[in-house]
Amino acid sequence: MARAEVLYNRALSPYHFLMGLSYTGVRPAPGQFVMLRISSGSDPLLRRPFGVFSLLEDERGQVTGITILYRVVGRGTQIMSEFGEGQAVDLLGPLGNGFPAPKEGERTILVAGGMGLAPLNLMALVYPESKLIFGARDGVEASVIDASKEYGLLPSVVTEDGSEGEKGLVTDLLSSALEGLDPASVVVHSCGPMGMLRAVSALMLEMGVKTYVSLENSMACGLGACLGCAVTCTGNGGEGEYRFVCSDGPVFESTDIDWARIRDGH
Amino acid sequence: MARAEVLYNRALSPYHFLMGLSYTGVRPAPGQFVMLRISSGSDPLLRRPFGVFSLLEDERGQVTGITILYRVVGRGTQIMSEFGEGQAVDLLGPLGNGFPAPKEGERTILVAGGMGLAPLNLMALVYPESKLIFGARDGVEASVIDASKEYGLLPSVVTEDGSEGEKGLVTDLLSSALEGLDPASVVVHSCGPMGMLRAVSALMLEMGVKTYVSLENSMACGLGACLGCAVTCTGNGGEGEYRFVCSDGPVFESTDIDWARIRDGH
Amino acid sequence: MAIKTSVDIGGVTIKNPVMTASGTFGYGEEFAPYTDLRALGAVVVKGLSLKPRPGNPTPRTVETPSGMLNAIGLQNVGVEPFIEEKLPYLRDIGVPAIANIFGESVDEYRAVAERLEGCKGIAAIEINISCPNVKKGGLQFGTDPNSARTVVEAVKAVTSLPVMTKLSPNVTDIRAMALAVEDGGTDSISLINTITGMVVDIDKRRPVLANGVGGLSGPAIRPVAVRMVCEVASVVRVPVIGMGGIMNGDDALQFIIAGATAVQVGTASFIDPDSAAKVVSGIESYMKKYNIEDINELVGSIKLD
Amino acid sequence: MAIKTSVDIGGVTIKNPVMTASGTFGYGEEFAPYTDLRALGAVVVKGLSLKPRPGNPTPRTVETPSGMLNAIGLQNVGVEPFIEEKLPYLRDIGVPAIANIFGESVDEYRAVAERLEGCKGIAAIEINISCPNVKKGGLQFGTDPNSARTVVEAVKAVTSLPVMTKLSPNVTDIRAMALAVEDGGTDSISLINTITGMVVDIDKRRPVLANGVGGLSGPAIRPVAVRMVCEVASVVRVPVIGMGGIMNGDDALQFIIAGATAVQVGTASFIDPDSAAKVVSGIESYMKKYNIEDINELVGSIKLD
Ligand SMILES: Cc1cc2nc3c(=O)[nH]c(=O)nc-3n(C[C@H](O)[C@H](O)[C@H](O)COP(=O)(O)OP(=O)(O)OC[C@H]3O[C@@H](n4cnc5c(N)ncnc54)[C@H](O)[C@@H]3O)c2cc1C
Numbered sequence A, B: 001m002a003r004a005e006v007l008y009n010r011a012l013s014p015y016h017f018l019m020g021l022s023y024t025g026v027r028p029a030p031g032q033f034v035m036l037r038i039s040s041g042s043d044p045l046l047r048r049p050f051g052v053f054s055l056l057e058d059e060r061g062q063v064t065g066i067t068i069l070y071r072v073v074g075r076g077t078q079i080m081s082e083f084g085e086g087q088a089v090d091l092l093g094p095l096g097n098g099f100p101a102p103k104e105g106e107r108t109i110l111v112a113g114g115m116g117l118a119p120l121n122l123m124a125l126v127y128p129e130s131k132l133i134f135g136a137r138d139g140v141e142a143s144v145i146d147a148s149k150e151y152g153l154l155p156s157v158v159t160e161d162g163s164e165g166e167k168g169l170v171t172d173l174l175s176s177a178l179e180g181l182d183p184a185s186v187v188v189h190s191c192g193p194m195g196m197l198r199a200v201s202a203l204m205l206e207m208g209v210k211t212y213v214s215l216e217n218s219m220a221c222g223l224g225a226c227l228g229c230a231v232t233c234t235g236n237g238g239e240g241e242y243r244f245v246c247s248d249g250p251v252f253e254s255t256d257i258d259w260a261r262i263r264d265g266h
Numbered sequence C, D: 001m002a003i004k005t006s007v008d009i010g011g012v013t014i015k016n017p018v019m020t021a022s023g024t025f026g027y028g029e030e031f032a033p034y035t036d037l038r039a040l041g042a043v044v045v046k047g048l049s050l051k052p053r054p055g056n057p058t059p060r061t062v063e064t065p066s067g068m069l070n071a072i073g074l075q076n077v078g079v080e081p082f083i084e085e086k087l088p089y090l091r092d093i094g095v096p097a098i099a100n101i102f103g104e105s106v107d108e109y110r111a112v113a114e115r116l117e118g119c120k121g122i123a124a125i126e127i128n129i130s131c132p133n134v135k136k137g138g139l140q141f142g143t144d145p146n147s148a149r150t151v152v153e154a155v156k157a158v159t160s161l162p163v164m165t166k167l168s169p170n171v172t173d174i175r176a177m178a179l180a181v182e183d184g185g186t187d188s189i190s191l192i193n194t195i196t197g198m199v200v201d202i203d204k205r206r207p208v209l210a211n212g213v214g215g216l217s218g219p220a221i222r223p224v225a226v227r228m229v230c231e232v233a234s235v236v237r238v239p240v241i242g243m244g245g246i247m248n249g250d251d252a253l254q255f256i257i258a259g260a261t262a263v264q265v266g267t268a269s270f271i272d273p274d275s276a277a278k279v280v281s282g283i284e285s286y287m288k289k290y291n292i293e294d295i296n297e298l299v300g301s302i303k304l305d
C-alpha cells in the first residue's frame, strides 16, 4: 500500500481519462493492476482495480509513477474524474500476474477492445516489436487510442461504426495480421469486453494460435482473500474449477477458461 | 435548496475556518442557519447545520453570498476544510428563527462562547450599536475573533486560560457590562456551549435581564420533519413539552427552556 | 409515448407509485416550500396514536455509515389534533394522505382507526406494527405473527378505508409475518420499517441516543429491504409497498422490479426535501428509456434463476 | 504506562482482543506482504467443510452503500488440505489460528471438528451456524435455537479445543440464540455474521449476484452489530466476540464497551490489508489516553440508563 498523488488527470473524451500517479514501488509488469481507494470514507467502500497503462520514469530509468487509463462508468470513476492535481490516493499494487514475456522468435500480437487497451499499451511499450490491434464501438470509445499514439505506437484501428480507422471488428484485423504467419510462431494477448475475448479465443483456437486473455471481474480485495472474483476454468482433471482473476490472473491462457460457463454480461 | 459555490475557505487556526459561499436567495436574518450537504454520496449522509456569520453583498446591497465560521470536529467538517475554491456545495436555507430584532431604546448585549460567535457576529454587524462579548477556552479557540475584528467589530474578549484578552469567563464580562444599567432595558443574546448558556441564563434570570439563547442539537432534517432536534421546554401549562431547535429555534427565550432536563453534553 | 404510472395499492389507486414514508415528511406542509407535493402519489403522515405522545429525550438521532438511527419515540400530536389541524392542508391541495397509526394495545389501534373513519382526505390507513404490545409484556406486535394478525383484524373490523400493514424487518422470517397479516385481511403490505441498532459514544461510554437503541434507516439498509420485499412479494397476493434507503429513481426501481407495486421515500427527504418528486421523474425516465408503457409491467419483473 | 491487552476468550488467552474475521483474511499468508501478522490476537481462517466446496457462480460480490454483499458460497479447500497445506504457515510464525467450521448436517460439523482434534497451531474452533441444515429442509441452523444447541453439543463432544459459536443476525431474538448455544456448552459467542440482502440490476432486471441474495457486511451493518453484541453480552456469562463493520480502533471500542471481550475485523481488510493491526494500535492509543491499564476494565463498561 502506498500513498500516491495525482500528477495529472487528463480528459481524452467526456468519459475517458488518463491519470498520472506518483509511485515508487516494484516495477509493474504489463498486465498487472493496481487497486485505488476512491474515498477516505465508506462510500464508495471498496477499492477499484485498474490496469497499468504506462510507467513514468526518471532519467535513470527508475519508476517514479504510473498512468492509468479509465472510463467513467459509475460512482467511483465519476469521483476519480473530478480529482485534481495533488489529490492523495491510496494505491495497492502492483497485483496479479501479467502477460507472459515473449520468447525468442515469437510473434506477439496484442488485441485490445475499448478500455482493454490499458494493459496492452504497457505490453506494447515494453515489447515494441509486438503488433497492436485496437477496436472500439465508436469514435468516442476510440479516442483513447490517441494516448497510445502519443507514445509513438502505431496501432491498427477498427471501429464498429467506421468512425475511426477501418469499419469492422478486431477479429477482422487479427485474421489479416495472421495471414502468411505460422500459427505456432504467434502468441496473441488480448484484453477487452468478454464477448470480444470469447470471439478472439474461439478464432485463435480454430487457427491453432496460443492466446492469453486478461479478464475483469467484480473485485472486493484484489488479494485472493475474498474469493469474489472467481472465474470458471477447465482443469481439475476435466471437472472444472474456480480460479481467481486477482491472484491467478488477470491473465489466463484462453484454453484454461471454461467459456461455456461464463456470462458475457460481466 | 441551492447550488452554492465555495468562494474561499480560509484557515483561522488549524481547526477553524471561514468559508465564503455564493448565495443569492432570501436575506438570512441573524441567528438563522443553513444546512450544507458535504458529499454527493451517502457517507456522510446527512446535511450539517451552520450559523450565518456574515453576508456578502454587491454594490447595490444585494446578497451575493454568505460566510460560515466553522470548527473541525468530525468527518463532515474535516471534509469541508479540504474544499477548494469553486467546489460546488448544496445549501438549504436560511432556516429557523433568528434573534428578535432590538426594539427602540433597548440595550443589546451579545454573549458568544467559542463557535457561538457565528450567529452573533451577523447580529453585531446588522445592529452595530450592540455590545459583543466573546469568551473562549484558549488561544486557539479565540483565534476566530479575528474574523469579527476584520469587520471592524470591537468585542470584549476573555479566555479561560488568559492567553487572549482578559482571563475569566464571559459571565464576568457580562456582569461588568451590566453595571449601572437598568436590567429592564437590556436584552442579552447568547450562543455557545450548553454549560455557558446555562450559566448566562441563570445569572440573567437572577438579575432580571431578558435573555435569548441560540441552541444546537443533532439535526437530521433542519425542517421540523424528523422531530430529532427536540429540546425540553417549559410551557404546555407547566407540564413541559418538546420544541424543536430547527423550526421553533434555534433561538429561544431562556426562560422557555427547561434547563433541568437538559444534559450539557450536547 | 404516453406512460401510465398509476397503481392500485389495494383498494385505492394513486397516480404514481411514489409516497413519502411515515415520520420522514412531517404532515406534508413542512415540505411545501421545497417540493411540489402534487407530484407525489401520496403522503404518509407521521405515526398517530390515540393521545398525543411526547416522545423520547434527546439525542434522538445519530448518523451512521450511509444511514442514521432515530429514536424519536413516536412523538405525535395525537389523532384528534391531526384531523383538526394537520389533515386539512393535504386535503385542500388534493394530495392523498395515508394515516400511519400505532398503539400499545389492540384496543388502541382500533380506537385510532375508528376515529379516522369518515375523515375526508384520508386515502388509506397504514398500520405500524413495530410497536411494543404492553399487554404482552412489551413484545412487539411486529415480531409475532399472531399478534400482528390480531391487530389487522381489529382495524379492518372498524374501518372502511383500505388498510396497509407495515412490517418490521427485525424478524427471522418476514414471509411468515406477511402471510399472517394477509390472512388478517390487510389490503396491502408495506416494508421495511427500521432495523434496530446502537451507536456507542466511546468517550462517554454510553449509547449516543438517550434511548439507547434506535432504528436504522437510509441507504445502508437498502439491500436488506430489497431482499425482504422480494421475499414477501413472492408469497403474498396483496400489493407490496417497498421502502428502505431509496434515494433516487434507480433505487426505487430495484424495489419495483423485485415485486413492489409502489414505494415510499423516507430518510432521503431529510437530505433533499425534493427527493420523492425526483424519484417520480427518475422512474418515468427509466420507463421512457426502456419503452415501458405501464409501470405495472415492471412490478415483480425480476428474473430469479 | 504498561497496558495489558490480553484477554481470555473462553478457555484460551490471546495477546490482544483483535482477530481477523473468517472469510475475509484467507488463510493469513495472503496478507503477509501487507501487514505484520504477529501483531494480531488471532487469525480466524476461511470456513472449512469436510469436503472441498466449489462455491457459487459469479458475480459473487457487489458493493452497497457503506457495505458489500457476498455470496461466495463457502468455497474452501476442505479441512484435510487446510491442515496439510495452509495451517503450517500460521503455526510456524506463531500466530494462533482459529478454525471456522460449517456443515450441512450435525454429523458434518462433528466430522470437521474431529478432524481438527490434536492439530497443532489451532487455538480454537469457531462454529459457523449460518448454514442451511439440509436434513431440516434448508432451514438455517443459525435461526433455530434448538438446532444451534444441537450443533454445539455435537462439536463439544468431540473436541478438546475451546469452542466459539458464531451467530447469525437474521433472527428475531438474538438473545434466545445466544442462550441456546451457551446452554449447549459453547465457550464463547461471536457475532454478527452477515445480514441477508439483495441488489437488483435494474437494466438486466435480475439480481446482481448470480446467487440472488448475499450477505451484507461492512460499516453499514455496524449499528446493528453493536446493538446485538450489547444484547447478547447482557444475558450470557461466556465471553462475547463482536464484529460487523469494524474499520478502526474506535469502531472496535464501541463493541468492547458494549460488552465484547474481543473483536474480529472483516471487510475492512479488503480495503486496507493492515486494518486489523491498526485496530490493535487504535485500541492501545485509547487506553493510554484514558489511562486504562487493563483492557478488561473496558469490556461491558457501557452505562445504560
Ligand atoms: C483487473 C482489472 C483491471 C481493470 N482495468 C481497468 C482499466 O485499466 N481501465 C478502466 O477504465 N477500467 C478497468 N477495470 C474496470 C474498472 O475497475 C471498473 O470500471 C471500475 O471499478 C468501476 O467503478 P465505478 O465505481 O465507476 O463503477 P460501479 O458503480 O462500481 O459500477 C458501474 C458499472 O460498472 C460495472 N463494473 C464495476 N466493476 C467492474 C469491473 N471490475 N469490471 C467490469 N465492470 C465493472 C458494474 O457492474 C456496473 O455496471 C478493470 C477491472 C479489473 C478487474
Ligand SMILES: Cc1cc2nc3c(=O)[nH]c(=O)nc-3n(C[C@H](O)[C@H](O)[C@H](O)COP(=O)(O)OP(=O)(O)OC[C@H]3O[C@@H](n4cnc5c(N)ncnc54)[C@H](O)[C@@H]3O)c2cc1C
Pocket (backbone or CB within 6 Å): B033, B044, B048, B049, B050, B051, B052, B068, B069, B070, B071, B072, B073, B074, B075, B076, B077, B078, B115, B118, B119, B215, B216, B217, B218, B219, B245, B250, B266, C063
Ligand atoms: C443550528 C446550528 C448551528 C450551528 N452553527 C455552527 C457554526 O456556525 N459553526 C460551527 O462550527 N458549528 C456549528 N454548528 C455545529 C455543527 O453543525 C457541527 O459541528 C457539525 O455538524 C459537525 O459535523 P462533523 O461531521 O464534523 O462531526 P460529526 O462527526 O458529525 O460529530 C463530531 C462531534 O461533534 C458533535 N456534533 C455533531 N453535530 C453537532 C451539533 N449539531 N451540535 C453540537 N455538536 C455536534 C458530535 O456529537 C460529535 O461529538 C451548528 C449546529 C447547529 C444545530
Ligand SMILES: Cc1cc2nc3c(=O)[nH]c(=O)nc-3n(C[C@H](O)[C@H](O)[C@H](O)COP(=O)(O)O)c2cc1C
Pocket (backbone or CB within 6 Å): B226, B227, C021, C022, C023, C024, C046, C047, C048, C070, C072, C074, C100, C128, C166, C192, C193, C194, C216, C217, C218, C219, C221, C243, C244, C245, C246, C264, C265, C266, C267, C268
Ligand atoms: C426520523 C424517523 C421517524 C420515523 N417515524 C416513523 C413512524 O412514525 N411510523 C412508521 O411507521 N415509520 C417511521 N419511520 C420509518 C420510516 O417510515 C421508514 O420505514 C424507514 O425509515 C425506512 O425507510 P428509509 O430508509 O427510506 O428512511 C421513521 C423513520 C425515521 C428516519
Ligand SMILES: Cc1cc2nc3c(=O)[nH]c(=O)nc-3n(C[C@H](O)[C@H](O)[C@H](O)COP(=O)(O)O)c2cc1C
Pocket (backbone or CB within 6 Å): A226, A227, D021, D022, D023, D024, D046, D047, D048, D070, D072, D074, D100, D128, D166, D192, D193, D194, D216, D217, D218, D219, D221, D243, D244, D245, D246, D264, D265, D266, D267, D268
Ligand atoms: C467475502 C466474505 C466471506 C465470508 N466468509 C465467511 C465464512 O466462511 N465463515 C464465516 O463464519 N463468516 C464469513 N464471513 C462473515 C465475516 O466473517 C463477518 O462475520 C462479517 O463479514 C461481518 O463483519 P465485517 O462487517 O467486519 O465484514 C464472510 C464475509 C465476507 C465479506
Ligand code: FES
Pocket (backbone or CB within 6 Å): A218, A219, A220, A221, A222, A223, A224, A225, A226, A227, A228, A229, A230, A244, A245, A246, A247
Ligand atoms: S478480488 Fe478478492 S479474491 Fe479476487
Ligand code: FES
Pocket (backbone or CB within 6 Å): B218, B219, B220, B221, B222, B223, B224, B225, B226, B227, B228, B229, B230, B244, B245, B246, B247
Ligand atoms: S432537525 Fe429534524 S426536526 Fe429539527
